[in-house]
Amino acid sequence: MTGDPFVAHRSLLFTAAYEMLGSAADAEDVVQETWLRWADLDAQARSEVRDPRAYLVRIVTRQALNRLRTLARRREEYVGEWLPEPLLTSPDVAEDVELAESVSFAMLTVLETLGHTERAVFVLREVFDTPYDEIATAVGKTPMAVRQIAHRAREHVAARRPRKQVSRAEQEAVVARFLSAVRGGDLQQLLDVLAPDVVVIADGGGFVPASRRPVEGARRVAPLLGKLATMDVTFEAIPMWLNGGPAVRLDLDGELTAVASLVITDGRISRLYAVANPQKLARLDQETRLSR
Known part of the structure; x- marks a missing residue:
């Protein structure tokens, strides 16, 4: 050591x-x-x-x-939707609920809606439990101002963050159902595992084809996912853990093409964050160590 x-x-x-x-x-x-x-x-x-x-x-x-x-x-x-750069994490990261939530795609996209100082204050206070006076020194504000910033940021995030915790067993069960449906191109199975109001946000960065706006609703999302099984290429959908949560890796002809972080609510997938920008897939060959 x-x-x-x-x-x-x-x-x-x-x-x-x-x-x-x-x-x-x-x-x-x-x-x-x-x-x-x-x-x-x-x-x-x-x-x-x-x-x-x-x-x-x-x-x-x-x-x-x-x-x-x-x-x-x-x-x-940036061309199209911007998403965070995904991190390959071990399933153990999910055991630290606060850490897993803080690095999740759902949380990071919410943090994008904060101002720069608000974001730094929120991360330092809520994730790392940093004292207000230390935060004040770091961001160049008074401790009283930092308390006010932290309060505003906390309320802002609370109104937008996912509220339900899902057990690892439930996550794995839903992912297994999802993968079975995707691999088989089964439209009904996809409709059963997707929430009716599911949203897909895709980030291609202008380098690869990707919807430049969110795709909403199971009736629109399911057919898009079902087409993967009919493509004239060899494709694999593989479970993985990204940013402390369940995810899927998509390989086409043996090459990593995209990853999707999944948000699970009430036993169904309510949101998919799909990253296909090749510049953001470079770190997925090894796990990233995270701590707080």
């Missing part, structure tokens, strides 16, 4: 940056920038850091806020 605080907290720093940015590549850049600033401190300066974790989180937050301004401009020019 290393005694270097940066190494000890690296997965936490990445998790915080990722939740603030929704991009693993940008989160890695922020963590690297944080390391460079930590490495620049000499032994005397490091010895004067009373709480290395808080110090490193503060640097990550400031770097993430700077990066968010750049990302905001980039996302304004």
